[in-house]
Amino acid sequence: MIDPLAALPADIAVLVFRKMSLREIARCMLVSKRWRRLLENQAVLWGNVDMGGSLGKGAAPLDSRLEMGFNHEEETNNSDSDSDITGKNSTTSAMLLYDENLKTIARRAGPAMWRVALRFSPLISDIGIRALLDSGCTNLRHLEIRANRKISNDVFKELVKNIGGRLEYVALSTTEVCDRVVQLLLCNAPNLVHLDLSFCRYITADSFPVANGSSFVFSSTSDPESDVAEAVGTEDDNIALDQQPVTEADAQANKHRHPVFQVDAKTLPRLQTLLLDGCVDVYNAAVPRVLNAFGKSLRTLDLSRTKVTMWTIQQIAASIHKPLQLEHLLMNGISIRMGSEEEEAMLLNDWLGISTPIVEGFIASVMNLRRLKLGGGNNLVTNGLVSAVARSCRRLVSLDVHDSLRLGAQSMLVLGEFCTNLTQLNLSGCIGCQDEGIIGLVNGCRKLEALDLSTLNITDESLRKIGSLLYKLE
Numbered sequence: 001m002i003d004p005l006a007a008l009p010a011d012i013a014v015l016v017f018r019k020m021s022l023r024e025i026a027r028c029m030l031v032s033k034r035w036r037r038l039l040e041n042q043a044v045l046w047g048n049v050d051m052g053g054s055l056g057k058g059a060a061p062l063d064s065r066l067e068m069g070f071n072h073e074e075e076t077n078n079s080d081s082d083s084d085i086t087g088k089n090s091t092t093s094a095m096l097l098y099d100e101n102l103k104t105i106a107r108r109a110g111p112a113m114w115r116v117a118l119r120f121s122p123l124i125s126d127i128g129i130r131a132l133l134d135s136g137c138t139n140l141r142h143l144e145i146r147a148n149r150k151i152s153n154d155v156f157k158e159l160v161k162n163i164g165g166r167l168e169y170v171a172l173s174t175t176e177v178c179d180r181v182v183q184l185l186l187c188n189a190p191n192l193v194h195l196d197l198s199f200c201r202y203i204t205a206d207s208f209p210v211a212n213g214s215s216f217v218f219s220s221t222s223d224p225e226s227d228v229a230e231a232v233g234t235e236d237d238n239i240a241l242d243q244q245p246v247t248e249a250d251a252q253a254n255k256h257r258h259p260v261f262q263v264d265a266k267t268l269p270r271l272q273t274l275l276l277d278g279c280v281d282v283y284n285a286a287v288p289r290v291l292n293a294f295g296k297s298l299r300t301l302d303l304s305r306t307k308v309t310m311w312t313i314q315q316i317a318a319s320i321h322k323p324l325q326l327e328h329l330l331m332n333g334i335s336i337r338m339g340s341e342e343e344e345a346m347l348l349n350d351w352l353g354i355s356t357p358i359v360e361g362f363i364a365s366v367m368n369l370r371r372l373k374l375g376g377g378n379n380l381v382t383n384g385l386v387s388a389v390a391r392s393c394r395r396l397v398s399l400d401v402h403d404s405l406r407l408g409a410q411s412m413l414v415l416g417e418f419c420t421n422l423t424q425l426n427l428s429g430c431i432g433c434q435d436e437g438i439i440g441l442v443n444g445c446r447k448l449e450a451l452d453l454s455t456l457n458i459t460d461e462s463l464r465k466i467g468s469l470l471y472k473l474e
Contacts, residue, residue: 005038013038017045046109050117051097097121099128106135115142125150129159138163141191144171156181164188171196173275182207183218192269198302199278205286209263209293216293217262270297277330282306287315295321300328304373309335310380313354317361324365332400333376354380363392370395375402375426386411390418397421402452403429412437416444423447423472428454438462442469449474 005013017025017039025045029036039045102124106113116132118124129151132140140163145151156177160167167189172181173196182203185192197203209216271294276282287308290301303312312331316324354362372389374381381404390396390411396419401407407430415422422445427433435458442448442465449472453462466473 003032003034005035010038014042014044017042021050040108043108043110043112046105047112048115049102049105049109049113050115051119051121096123097128098123099125099131102128103131103135106131106137109135109137111136111139113137114139116140117142117144118148119144119146121145121148122150124148126152126155129155133159133162139166141166142169143167144169145175146171147174149176151175153178153181157184160184160188165190167192169194172200173198175200176202178202179204179206179220183209186268186271187218187263190267190269192271193297194273195271196273196275197279198275201280203276203279204281205283205289208286208289209268210289211292212262215262215264216268265293268293270294272297273300274298275300275302276306277302277304279306282308284308284311284315287312288319291316291319291321291324295319295324297325299325300330301326302328302330303334304330304332306334310354310378313362313380314358316365317358319365322365323367325368326366327368328371329366329369330371330373332373332402334378354382354385356384359385359388363388367392368395369393371398372396373400375400375404377403377405377429379404379406382406383408383411387414390414394418395421398424400424400426401430402426405429405431408432409434409437409440413440416441418444420444421447424450426450426452427456428452431455431457433458435459435462439465442466446470447472 008016017028020028025039029039097118113132113135116137124145129145143159143163153176156172157180160181161184164185165188167185168191170185170189170192171194177197177200179202182195182197183206185195186207186209197207206219209218211217274290274294276286282303283306286306287303290298308331312334316329366389369389370393372393374385381401383406386399386401386404386407387410391414399415399419399422407427412433413436415425425441425445425448433453433456438453438456438458439462442462446469448470451466451470451473
């Protein structure tokens with residue numbers, strides 16, 4: 001049998017292997033010593049590290065780390081602290097990377113490494129991340145480290161300082177990352193467009209800067225001395241923070257907040273996606289900071305399950321960037337608390353819900369919305385609010401208002417009239433929506449592919465209409 005690598009020029013062979021996933025390349029290394037030498041020395045083939053349980057589109061789960069080209073002697077023994085994560089002989093253990101494995105990949109790739117996606121990486125520690133820097137992997141554009149509590153913030157800071165200049169996509173969800181790391185990232189990654197901090201329990205409003213004229217001020221609720229200031233600017237203790245507290249929690253935080261440094265607006269990235277889902281220490285104070293800093297470019301904002309409240313509606317209405325570029329606004333499971341009595345009186349209009357001027361200001365700011373989530377038993381999601389959104393946001397394709405008890409036929413009829421492009425709608429738990437509203441909705445929204453009507457009090461009449469008109473329903 002003819003060896004294809006012997007028959008093809010080396011550069012042509014490399015082009016063929018570049019079409020393969022990392023897992024497939026690693027398995028090819030087991031064919032022969034010649035193949036192993038060739039593939040191991042081609043750094044460009046190891047530049048895309050995707051360890052999400054499967055490598056490459058349609059790839060099967062990893063059977064063992066040996067399929068990645070790792071020898072037994074390259075692996076380190078697990079510490080006792082890892083035993084609660086996975087057993088030594090379990091299938092899950094075979095699918096996880098250790099520090100030594102990451103060091104091996106980094107050594108093979110070097111500066112050619114452009115993407116690291118560790119979607120489940122509980123065993124990677126500071127040693128593995130420092131190996132990226134030691135091997136010269138400073139051209140990363142995509143950094144994804146999820147489900148990890150072993151990497152320290154000091155190492156994250158060092159990593160951001162060295163590779164921030166090229167980063168475009170960063171996902172650090174479910175890690176122990178803190179405000180200082182995010183501050184460094186926003187100051188050292190001018191090309192950053194996607195930032196995922198979901199379920200990072202130490203993230204607060206301090207991660208984002210306060211507008212101060214033509215510049216922005218980063219602050220800290222702890223020690224004002226910061227390596228961030230050393231990296232990008234000079235400390236200025238006389239800068240006044242212009243963010244006013246809107247809840248008691250915000251007020252308490254501001255009492256201990258210190259200005260750290262300021263940066264020019266032009267140095268901040270043009271962030272397009274910011275995901276803060278499950279960041280339990282993010283309060284209302286974060287919203288105007290984010291909108292002022294990134295409102296001109298931000299297209300996706302996820303505040304679900306944070307401590308922000310429906311006061312966010314007013315903050316969006318008062319944004320200085322109108323209309324905002326927001327296409328996806330996700331606020332499932334947020335509180336209806338407003339803060340002070342004055343703020344609540346300003347936002348509410350007796351039993352009708354949010355006052356008309358604020359609703360009008362809100363929809364004027366989010367006219368480009370394509371996806372909106374306001375579900376979770378929020379009593380301020382009323383017919384008036386949903387109807388106003390439907391009339392103004394004609395491009396809306398996805399709406400989630402589950403468990404909104406004050407919705408009824410009025411808003412459903414308006415949705416059917418104005419939002420004919422809807423493809424996804426979640427009305428589960430909206431017990432005020434009955435046959436009249438559902439039939440009117442279905443008559444207009446015939447492109448629906450996903451429709452959740454769980455616990456609704458509807459009859460066969462609505463079901464027959466759904467079956468006869470919604471051909472795309474999955």
